[in-house]
Each structure stands twice: as structure tokens, then as C-alpha cells.
Amino acid sequence: xxxxxTAAGAVTASVLVLCAAVPYLAPALDEPFYVIVFARIMIWAxxxxxxxxxxxxxxxxxxxxxxxxxxxxYAVAILGFHxxxxxxxxxxxxxxxxxxxxxxxGVICLRTRxxxxxxxxxALAQMVYFLGVSAERYGSDDGLNILWRSDFGTRHFDLExxxxxxxxxxxVLLGCLLVKWRIVFSRxxxxxxxxxxxxxxxxxxxxxxxxxxxxxxxxAGVMCGLAGFLQANxxxxxxxxxxxxxxxxxxxxxxVLGGTSTLFGPVVGAVIFLMLSEILSTxxxxxxxxxxxxxxxxxxxxxxxxxxxxGSRDTHD
Amino acid sequence: xxxVLLIEQLLNGFQLGIILFLMAAGLTLVFGIxxxxxxxxxxxxxIGAFVGGTLALATGSFLLGAVLMVPAMxxxxxxxxxxxxxxxxxxxxxxxxxxxxxxxxxxxxxxxLIWGPEGLVIPLPDFLEGTVALGxxxxxPLYRVxxxxxxxxxxLGLYLLVAKTRFGMLVRAGASNRTMAGALGxxxxxxxTLVFGIxxxxxxxxxxxxxxxxxxxxxxxxxVLILAFVVIVIGGIGSVRGAFIAAVLTGVIDTMGRSFLxxxxxxxxxxxxxxAAGPALSSMLIYILMAGILFFRPQGLFPPxxxxxxx
Amino acid sequence: MTKDARGADLVAQGLNKSFGGxxxxxxxxxxxxRGEIHAVIGPNGAGKTTFVHMLSGFxxxxxxxxxxQGHDVTDLSPAARVxxxxxxxxxxxxxFREFTVLENVILPVQSRLGHSFRFWRPVLSDPTVLEPxxxxxxxxxxxxxxxxxxxxxxHGEQRQLEIAIALATKPSFLLLDxxxxxxxxxxxxxxxxxxxALKTDHGMLLVEHDLDAVFALADRIxxxxxxRVMASGRPAEIRKDAQVRDAYLGETQV
Numbered sequence: 001x002x003x004x005x006t007a008a009g010a011v012t013a014s015v016l017v018l019c020a021a022v023p024y025l026a027p028a029l030d031e032p033f034y035v036i037v038f039a040r041i042m043i044w045a046x047x048x049x050x051x052x053x054x055x056x057x058x059x060x061x062x063x064x065x066x067x068x069x070x071x072x073x074y075a076v077a078i079l080g081f082h083x084x085x086x087x088x089x090x091x092x093x094x095x096x097x098x099x100x101x102x103x104x105x106g107v108i109c110l111r112t113r114x115x116x117x118x119x120x121x122x123a124l125a126q127m128v129y130f131l132g133v134s135a136e137r138y139g140s141d142d143g144l145n146i147l148w149r150s151d152f153g154t155r156h157f158d159l160e161x162x163x164x165x166x167x168x169x170x171x172v173l174l175g176c177l178l179v180k181w182r183i184v185f186s187r188x189x190x191x192x193x194x195x196x197x198x199x200x201x202x203x204x205x206x207x208x209x210x211x212x213x214x215x216x217x218x219x220a221g222v223m224c225g226l227a228g229f230l231q232a233n234x235x236x237x238x239x240x241x242x243x244x245x246x247x248x249x250x251x252x253x254x255x256v257l258g259g260t261s262t263l264f265g266p267v268v269g270a271v272i273f274l275m276l277s278e279i280l281s282t283x284x285x286x287x288x289x290x291x292x293x294x295x296x297x298x299x300x301x302x303x304x305x306x307x308x309x310x311g312s313r314d315t316h317d
Numbered sequence: 318x319x320x321v322l323l324i325e326q327l328l329n330g331f332q333l334g335i336i337l338f339l340m341a342a343g344l345t346l347v348f349g350i351x352x353x354x355x356x357x358x359x360x361x362x363x364i365g366a367f368v369g370g371t372l373a374l375a376t377g378s379f380l381l382g383a384v385l386m387v388p389a390m391x392x393x394x395x396x397x398x399x400x401x402x403x404x405x406x407x408x409x410x411x412x413x414x415x416x417x418x419x420x421x422x423x424x425x426x427x428x429x430l431i432w433g434p435e436g437l438v439i440p441l442p443d444f445l446e447g448t449v450a451l452g453x454x455x456x457x458p459l460y461r462v463x464x465x466x467x468x469x470x471x472x473l474g475l476y477l478l479v480a481k482t483r484f485g486m487l488v489r490a491g492a493s494n495r496t497m498a499g500a501l502g503x504x505x506x507x508x509x510t511l512v513f514g515i516x517x518x519x520x521x522x523x524x525x526x527x528x529x530x531x532x533x534x535x536x537x538x539x540x541v542l543i544l545a546f547v548v549i550v551i552g553g554i555g556s557v558r559g560a561f562i563a564a565v566l567t568g569v570i571d572t573m574g575r576s577f578l579x580x581x582x583x584x585x586x587x588x589x590x591x592x593a594a595g596p597a598l599s600s601m602l603i604y605i606l607m608a609g610i611l612f613f614r615p616q617g618l619f620p621p622x623x624x625x626x627x628x
Numbered sequence: 629m630t631k632d633a634r635g636a637d638l639v640a641q642g643l644n645k646s647f648g649g650x651x652x653x654x655x656x657x658x659x660x661x662r663g664e665i666h667a668v669i670g671p672n673g674a675g676k677t678t679f680v681h682m683l684s685g686f687x688x689x690x691x692x693x694x695x696x697q698g699h700d701v702t703d704l705s706p707a708a709r710v711x712x713x714x715x716x717x718x719x720x721x722x723x724f725r726e727f728t729v730l731e732n733v734i735l736p737v738q739s740r741l742g743h744s745f746r747f748w749r750p751v752l753s754d755p756t757v758l759e760p761x762x763x764x765x766x767x768x769x770x771x772x773x774x775x776x777x778x779x780x781x782x783h784g785e786q787r788q789l790e791i792a793i794a795l796a797t798k799p800s801f802l803l804l805d806x807x808x809x810x811x812x813x814x815x816x817x818x819x820x821x822x823x824x825a826l827k828t829d830h831g832m833l834l835v836e837h838d839l840d841a842v843f844a845l846a847d848r849i850x851x852x853x854x855x856r857v858m859a860s861g862r863p864a865e866i867r868k869d870a871q872v873r874d875a876y877l878g879e880t881q882v
Contacts, residue, residue: 061411108608111615114410115354115554119546120611126543127604134596185750187738187757194735197724204684204718205736205797206710207744215745245543249356249418256415286430292423299416300404 008310012264015271019173023166035166036234041274042169043231048254048266049176050223055252056260057184058216059196063118064105064125065251068098068221070132070243072228077144077238087150087159094229095222101128102221106214122245132240143239150233159233169230173267176223181263183219192216257298259305268306321455326576327569332461334568335468339523340538340545341552341560342475343516349555350491351509353402354410356417358520358545359538360424361397365390365521366533367432370439379442379529386525387518394517398510406509421539428535437533445529464526471519472561479557488512544571547607553617563618567603574599637662637801637831638714643682643692645675645855652678653689653855660848662800662831665823667842669835670852671876676835677719679852680805683833684716685709696801710739715799719806719835721786723793725779729770732778732789733761736796761796768792768822784815791822801831808838820844843867851876 018025019042026034047069054060075094084090109120138144149159159165183189195202195209202209232238241247250273258269280287302309344358368389373382401420405413441460448456479485487508524538531537548567552559579595586594610618636659643656652675660666668676681687683694685706694702696714704712724732734751737760738744751757765771768788773781778789787807794802807823808816820841826832836842842849843863850860851872858876859869866872 055411061414063414108611111611115348115352116550116615118354118410118414119550120607123543123547123550123604123607127601130600131597134600136596137593182748182750185752186748187744187746187751187754189747190731190735190738190751191744194724194727197726198722200686201718201722201724201793202735203706204686204710204716204722205793206707206715206739207735208705208707212744245539249414252411253415253418256411260411286426288422288426289430292419292421292426295419295422296401296416299408299412299419 006311008262008264008307011268011307011310015264015267016174019170023163035162037274037278039166039169039234040231041270042173043227043234044251044254044274045267045270046169046173046176046227046230047224048251048258048270049173049180050220050227051251052255052260052266053180053183053223054213054216054220055255056262056265057189057196058192058213060110060213060217061118061252062121062217062220063245063248063252064121064123065220065224066245066247067105067125067128067243068102068224069228069231069247070128070238070240071098071101072225072230073232073238073242074132074138074144074228075225076150076229076232077146078138080146080148081138081144085148085151087152090150091229094225098221098225098228099218102218103214106217106221110210110213110217122248125243125248126245129240129243129245132243139239141240143237143241146232146236146238149236150229165234169234172226172230176226177263177267179223183216184263188212188215253295255305257305259307259309262305262307265305265307272306322576324451324455325457326572328457328461328465330569330572331565332464332468332568333572334565335465336523336527336541337544337548337568338468338472338561338564339519340541341548341564342472342557343512343519344545345549345552345555345557345560346488346512347516348549350488350512351406353406354413354417355402356414356542357397357420357424358516359542360421361390361394361517361520362524362538362541363428363533363536364393364424364524365517366439366524366528366537367428367437368393369521369525370437370528370533371432373439374437379439379445383522383525386521390518390521391514393521394514395510397517398513402513403506403509425535432533434535436535436537437528439528439533441529460529467522467526471522475519475557484511544603547603549617551607551610551617553619556617556619559617559619567606570606571599571603574602578602636660637697638683638833639693639695640679640683641693641695643679643689643694645678645682645687645689651855653682656692656852656855656857658833658850658857658860660801660831660833663827664847665827665832665834665845666848666850667834667836667846668850668852669837669839669842669876670858673854674852675855676852677805678855680716680803680833680835684714684803710797710799713798713800714803715794715797715801716803717790717794717805717807719809721783721790723778723781723786723789725777727778728774729765729776729778729781729789730758730761730774733764733792733796734758736793737761737764740797764792764796768795784811787811787815787819795826799830802826802833804832804834804836806836807834808836808841816841 019038022038023035026032047065051062051065054062072094075097076090079090079093105121105124109117109124112120133141149165157164159168184193191202191207191209191212195213199209228242231242254269254273255266256269257272258267259265277287280291340358340362344355347353347355347358365386369382369386372385372389373379376382376385401416405416445460445463447459449459449462450456479488491508544567548560548563551567552563578599579591582591582595639659641657643653645653656679658666658668668679670676678687682689685704689702693700696709696712699712701709701712701714734757738751738757741756762771762774765774768791770785770788770792773785778786781789787809791804791807808819811819816838823832823845834842834845846863848861849863849866851858851866853875859866859872
């Protein structure tokens with residue numbers, strides 16, 4: 001790794017500084033709405049960062065990753081519905097449930113490759129989506145409101161305070177980036193990246209890749225479950241739409257837009273995607289008409305995403 | 318349990334299976350032969366419904382609309398393949414997923430722009446209204462019988478095409494071994510285009526024939542697409558026979574589960590628990606089936622030859 | 629066990645394998661000793677690569693048994709066989725193309741050091757992995773190429789790296805699937821010398837098309853034709869075998 005200031009590094013630094021400054025900048029610019037916009041962006045960024053751990057570095061194209069947003073979110077909402085608002089219950093349940101679901105799904109779909117893997121992750125996610133739709137007690141399609149945000153039991157850390165909420169999201173994003181950075185370059189990350197490049201060869205040097213890929217799959221699921229936990233708290237609302245397969249597609253999209261195989265790419269992708277949809281949708285309600293072909297063009301011509309264009313390469317391609 | 322209801326639901330399940338087969342047949346060949354992840358196949362289902370429906374309304378005849386839809390979908394399929402998809406064959410699966418996801422957004426929005434957000438209602442022609450008596454006191458809607466008949470005819474035709482013709486031989490060769498098909502001197506690009514065109518017609522047909530029962534709506538192909546994925550995974554990529562068996566299996570199990578699972582649960586659970594678990598469990602049933610089959614046969618029930626060798 | 633099998637390191641007993649209707653191995657028995665190079669030759673389609681896949685665990689034989697150093701390994705995964713000291717190289721170069729040369733050998737080194745469930749420490753600043761990896765690269769003559777991306781190496785160097793990756797697991801036995809594939813005569817000679825030197829510490833089973841290399845290196849040769857053993861013995865015996873000459877050697881340059 002070089003220490004010179006690259007364009008990609010500059011983008012990384014400015015996005016992070018911007019995220020940190022928004023709660024002060026937005027009111028000053030008389031655009032307080034942007035505080036919630038950026039909180040949302042950062043939550044999607046956490047989810048995209050988690051997806052990129054398995055997709056960008058492990059070559060596992062999960063088309064059902066949004067399911068963990070739903071699981072993390074519903075953990076908060078359903079426990080809250082039953083008057084259990086303590087974060088010390090909700091958070092472990094959100095994490096534990098995400099881990100268990102990722103483990104079970106991983107065992108099923110990691111036995112397959114390529115197109116099969118994509119279809120099965122999509123199908124399993126759809127199963128949970130329909131489970132949400134069929135859960136009449138918890139609002140079915142209409143979703144469930146959350147009266148109280150997760151309660152950490154101390155006045156010094158109260159998510160009801162919007163500034164605390166915002167910086168909690170920011171801190172989790174930084175934490176996930178740090179964890180991902182360490183993992184990618186560790187021995188574990190070495191196995192993960194190598195199995196993406198040539199899985200047969202990794203087995204042929206004595207590494208049973210299945211269990212490593214499975215653990216990565218679970219780590220990514222938990223990270224995304226955390227994003228769901230935060231999203232439910234931020235919006236005070238959950239619905240099956242959080243796990244709609246379009247959300248999973250959008251997560252892939254953000255990741256590729258920003259640059260797979262780059263640590264920070266998914267964050268940049270989330271910023272671009274959500275800002276672009278924010279702006280385009282004010283221009284025309286038919287913005288998908290432009291956006292769809294735009295995606296096709298991005299795929300065809302801008303390989304490596306924004307961070308790739310800026311010359312960021314964590315792995316040598 | 319009322320056996321009339323049982324048989325009715327069995328037929329409903331079979332009819333859903335037929336729709337799924339029409340979707341999955343084209344898709345499994347596209348996957349098998351071209352190794353292309355095409356999410357936009359669901360859009361073809363929707364386009365078939367809207368285009369066929371518009372033709373039916375314009376000509377005043379549902380039947381004529383359906384007949385005209387066939388060449389229309391064939392051309393649309395070929396256009397999509399040549400303009401957008403052809404460049405994707407050599408790309409990674411990730412690129413394919415993303416690009417065809419972009420196509421879905423485009424087609425959904427284009428449909429909204431052309432036909433408006435409310436969709437399209439296609440009335441059933443009078444001669445297809447009514448019911449038929451199947452004997453033993455069972456009556457069943459005529460139109461659903463027609464759907465099943467059309468599906469079986471298409472399945473038979475597709476079987477003959479794939480199993481008995483030179484074109485079918487090339488398709489099978491392509492599905493199990495692309496390099497070999499190339500070595501046989503096959504004009505692969507033309508083969509791909511034709512297969513894609515046929516797949517588009519089948520998907521469009523599925524979309525159109527379901528429209529009088531539901532209605533043409535934006536994004537109507539997406540849930541069917543994911544069910545078709547389940548079918549393909551169960552049946553084995555590239556296998557038309559596998560697609561048919563898996564489609565009927567999936568359709569019947571899904572429909573029967575939704576109708577009778579809560580009754581079955583009543584046998585083992587208290588009433589309120591069965592009522593709560595019934596819908597939840599029945600919506601998961603086919604996915605559990607898929608997971609179970611995958612666990613024992615990761616390549617599906619009918620993997621094409623050569624798919625089991627070392628990766 | 630046959631007389632041959634006694635004292636052998638790697639024994640294949642009566643392996644059968646078919647793909648659909650195609651019989652790729654029929655009652656295949658081969659035993660390879662420590663300290664020797666056992667070459668497997670045969671015309672195209674003789675089932676040589678299928679044989680290596682079965683020995684290394686990437687294909688499961690329909691019937692038959694594979695014994696490595698006295699243990700039945702027939703049901704072990706490829707990874708578990710490597711952990712017991714049975715490593716392989718590939719006919720089609722399968723280095724990690726986007727990794728550097730150094731990173732290519734780091735992975736097998738860390739595999740040898742135990743499990744890789746270590747999530748925090750960057751592997752590139754971990755001397756327990758780096759030092760053996762660098763030492764190995766020096767040994768195989770790729771020391772000055774450590775920082776180069778493997779995909780940018782010349783073909784001959786990639787073949788060298790291919791073997792280095794297998795060696796980095798510190799195997800006691802090496803399965804080499806056509807190590808000479810696509811190499812020029814000079815590179816060939818260097819590789820023959822290199823493999824000959826490995827013989828002292830490793831058992832080796834060598835599948836190879838290049839008969840010059842085979843007769844220069846092998847202590848024993850097994851000839852496969854259509855998935856069956858046609859002949860097996862010392863190089864001199866094989867050279868004399870009329871059946872082999874007719875079926876195989878006759879049509880080549882020997």
C-alpha cells in the first residue's frame with residue numbers, strides 16, 4: 001500500500017468528513033432535511049459494505065442481501081410491539097437472528113456456484129419477504145410502526161436524540177469499514193480473496209474453502225443486520241418492502257457503482273445512488289426510464305466503478 | 318376433507334405449474350446455453366401481457382390478439398437480445414445481473430409511460446366463459462382448462478422441437494457443452510438469438526393467458542420470475558423436461574399448501590397456533606422444497622450431461 | 629496387496645470411473661514409492677487427468693481404493709489430502725492471476741501453518757508467513773519476481789510458480805499434471821533438473837506428454853490406454869514392450 005494521496009483517497013476522506021459534518025452543515029445551509037438523507041445514505045452504505053465483503057472479495061453474488069436489513073429491522077419492531085424496548089435485548093436478537101439465518105442460508109446456497117448461487121439467494125430472500133407479507137399480526141404489507149427507539153437504559157446514550165442517532169450510525173459505518181479492512185488483508189481475507197480467484201486451487205493447497213466462505217457469509221449477514229437495526233430505529237417503521245428483491249438489486253448496484261473490490265467503493269456508490277435518485281426523481285417521475293439504461297452503460301463501460309476509475313485497487317486486477 | 322375442493326385445488330396448482338413452465342422453459346435454455354443471468358425475462362412476461370392485450374383490444378378478438386402476439390414477442394425478444402444482451406455473454410455474472418436489473422427498471426417505467434400506472438384489463442371472450450363438468454360432480458372454469466390444454470400442447474411441441482429436430486439437437490449440445498457445439502460448426506450467435514426469441518414468445522404467452530384472470534400490471538412478471546428460478550433450480554439448469562416436472566411440482570405444492578396446510582396443522586397444533594402458522598409456513602413451502610432438493614442434489618433433479626464433472 | 633504395493637507411498641487399487649457412458653478408468657492400479665518418480669503416460673484421452681483428479685480428491689472413483697502412506701484416503705476431501713502431505717499441480721496453469729507471486733505462495737504457507745481463522749492481523753506484515761514464503765521463492769528461483777502480479781509472468785515462470793504453490797504446502801508426495809505443458813526446450817531442461825532434485829525429499833507421480841522428459845526423469849512408468857493400465861515397469865522395459873510401441877510409442881518420436 002502506498003501512502004501518497006490518491007484521487008480515491010481524497011474522495012474517501014471528503015465523503016467521511018462530509019458525513020461527519022452534515023448535522024452542523026445542513027441546518028447552517030437551511031436544509032435540515034439533509035440530516036435524515038445522510039443518515040439513510042450511511043445505513044445503505046453499511047449494508048453495501050457488508051455485501052461487498054462477500055461479493056467483491058469472496059465472489060459470492062448474493063441477490064438476497066436485503067433480507068438481513070429486514071431481519072435486523074423486524075427484531076426491533078416485533079420486540080417493541082411486545083413492549084420489549086431494551087436495546088440490550090433487541091441488539092443481541094438482531095445480531096443473533098441475522099447470524100443464524102445467514103448460517104442456514106449459507107449452508108444451502110454455498111454448495112452451489114454461479115447462476116445457481118444467484119438464483120438461490122434470491123429465492124431464499126423472497127421466502128422471508130413472503131413470510132413478512134403473510135405475518136398479519138405484524139402488519140403484513142403495511143408494516144409495523146415503532147413507538148420507541150431501542151433503549152440503552154442510560155440518559156447519556158439516547159437514540160431518541162437525533163444527533164445521537166446520527167452519530168451512532170456514523171460510528172457503526174466507521175466500525176464496519178475498519179472491520180472489513182482488517183478482515184480483507186488478514187489470513188482469513190487471503191483465503192476469501194483467493195477462493196474468488198480460483199476456488200479449486202485453494203482447496204488444492206489444503207484449505208477447505210466452504211467453511212471460510214460460510215463464515216464470511218455470516219459476518220456479512222450480521223453487518224447488514226446491524227444496518228437493519230439502525231434503519232428500523234431511524235425510520236421508526238419496518239415493512240416487508242425492506243426485504244423486497246429490488247432492495248437487494250439496489251445494494252448490488254451501489255456496490256458496483258462505487259467499485260467492487262475496493263474498501264470504500266460501496267460507500268461512494270451509496271452516496272451517488274441515493275443522491276442521484278433524490279435529484280432525478282424531482283426532475284421527472286419517470287426517472288427509471290433514464291436510470292435503467294444508465295446502469296447498463298455503467299456495466300458496459302465503467303468497469304471498476306467510480307473508485308476503479310479513480311485508480312483505487314486493493315487487489316491487483 | 319371435501320374431495321371436490323381437493324381436485325379443484327389440484328387443478329389450480331397444475332394450472333399455476335403450466336404458467337411457471339412457460340416462463341421456466343425459455344429461461345432454463347437461456348441459462349443453460351448462454352450461461353446468461355437474465356432477470357429481464359420477467360419483463361417479457363409483462364410485455365407479452367400488455368402487447369398481446371393491446372392487440373386483443375385493437376382487433377376486438379382475444380384469440381387474434383394472442384395469435385398476433387407470437388410474432389410480436391419473437392421480434393421483441395430478438396431485438397432485446399441483439400441490442401442489449403448479446404454484449405453481455407462474455408461478461409461476468411455480476412455484470413449480467415446488474416445490466417438486466419437495469420433493463421427491468423427501464424421496461425417497468427416504459428410500460429408505465431405507455432399504458433399508464435393502472436395497467437390493462439382484458440375481458441375474457443364470451444365463448445371462454447363458463448365452466449365444464451369433469452364428472453363426479455366436479456365443475457371447473459373452462460378458461461383454466463384451456464390454459465392447461467395450451468400449456469400441455471406447448472410442452473409437447475417443445476419436447477418434439479428439442480428431442481426430434483436438428484435445431485433441438487444443437488440446443489441440447491449447447492446446453493451441455495458450449496465448446497462442443499461451437500466445434501460442430503454451429504452458428505452460435507444465430508442459435509442464441511433464435512432460442513432467446515422462442516423464450517420471449519413462451520414468456521409472453523404465459524403473461525397474456527394469465528391476464529384475463531388477473532390483469533396486466535406493471536412488474537407482474539417479477540414474482541413469477543422468482544418462482545421460475547425456483548423451478549429451474551429444482552429441475553436443473555438447461556433441462557426442459559426438468560423444468561416441466563419441477564414447474565408442475567412447484568405449482569401443485571404451492572397451491573395445495575395455501576389451501577390445506579392450515580387444516581393439516583390443525584391435526585397437530587391448537588387452533589390459534591395453526592391459524593397463525595398456516596399462511597406463514599405455506600408461503601415458505603416451495604422454498605423449503607427447493608432447499609431440500611438442493612441439499613441432496615445440488616445440480617437439480619435433471620442436470621444436463623457433463624454438468625457433474627469437476628468445475 | 630500386490631508385491632508392488634509393499635513399501636509404496638501412494639497406492640491406487642482397482643479404480644473405476646465412468647462419465648455417463650464413457651469409461652475413463654477401468655480397474656486402475658498404480659503404486660508409487662517414496663524417493664522415486666513414477667510417470668504416467670498415454671495417448672490423449674487415456675484418462676490421465678481423470679486419474680490425477682481421483683488421486684487428489686477432485687473426483688470420486690465409482691469403486692476402488694486410494695491409500696496414502698498406509699491410510700485409506702478415498703473418502704477424504706482434496707484439502708484433507710493436502711494436509712496429509714499429498715499435493716498436486718495443475719495441467720492448465722492455475723496460479724492466482726491477480727495476486728503477486730509472493731501472495732501466491734503465502735496462501736499455501738498459511739494453509740500449512742494451521743487454520744486461517746485469523747481476522748485481524750494483515751498477512752503481509754506477519755513474518756511467520758512471509759519468511760517461509762520468501763525462502764521458498766528463492767529456492768525455486770522466483771525470488772526477484774516476488775512483487776510481480778502472477779498474471780504478468782511469462783508462461784515458463786507461471787509453470788514454475790504452479791509447482792512452487794504445491795511445494796509451499798511442504799508435501800511429502802507430489803502429483804504433477806503435465807508440468808512441462810507449453811514450455812520451450814531451455815525451460816524444459818531447467819525444469820527437468822529441478823524436478824530431479826526434488827526426488828530426494830518427495831515421492832512424485834508425474835503425468836506428462838513430453839516423453840524425453842519422462843525417460844530422463846522416471847524411475848517407473850505406467851502406460852494408460854483408454855483408462856486401463858497397458859504396461860508398467862522400468863523405463864527400459866517400457867521402451868522394449870512391443871505392445872506399448874505399437875499402441876503409443878510407435879506413433880511418436882521415440
